[in-house]
Amino acid sequence: MSETLKIKWGRLERILEDLCDRIVNITLTTHELTFMSTALTWQNNLAAPGRGEESVSAVSFNEIEAEFLLNAKRVKSENMVIRALAHEAAHILLKDPSHGTLFKEKWKELRKIIKEKYYETLEDTDK
Numbered sequence: 001m002s003e004t005l006k007i008k009w010g011r012l013e014r015i016l017e018d019l020c021d022r023i024v025n026i027t028l029t030t031h032e033l034t035f036m037s038t039a040l041t042w043q044n045n046l047a048a049p050g051r052g053e054e055s056v057s058a059v060s061f062n063e064i065e066a067e068f069l070l071n072a073k074r075v076k077s078e079n080m081v082i083r084a085l086a087h088e089a090a091h092i093l094l095k096d097p098s099h100g101t102l103f104k105e106k107w108k109e110l111r112k113i114i115k116e117k118y119y120e121t122l123e124d125t126d127k
């Protein structure tokens with residue numbers, strides 16, 4: 001019944017590490033991702049899930065590390081994973097939890113970059 005998502009998590013992690021210039025960890029969780037429930041140890045720069053992406057993803061980061069949280073119950077496709085990770089990466093790069101025009105431009109740019117790098121890598125190594 002359920003389809004396994006065959007996502008190359010390690011590749012996404014490496015792409016995000018390059019983009020964000022930090023150690024990156026991607027965590028899949030079944031917890032609801034709200035501002036309060038992402039009570040990680042690093043409280044600085046905690047970005048709440050966005051309106052459109054509510055409960056799909058969240059991020060906690062400092063200057064050295066970033067932890068991307070994905071709601072395993074809500075992430076249904078490769079495209080959704082990339083969208084959610086790009087969304088959170090945009091918060092990191094802008095150091096801003098808001099969703100204004102600048103954010104939307106950065107999110108779009110990062111979606112494109114992550115997709116290009118992700119599929120490029122797959123083509124190079126999965127023949």
Ligand SMILES: [Zn+2]
Binds near residue numbers: 087
């Ligand atoms: Zn957001």
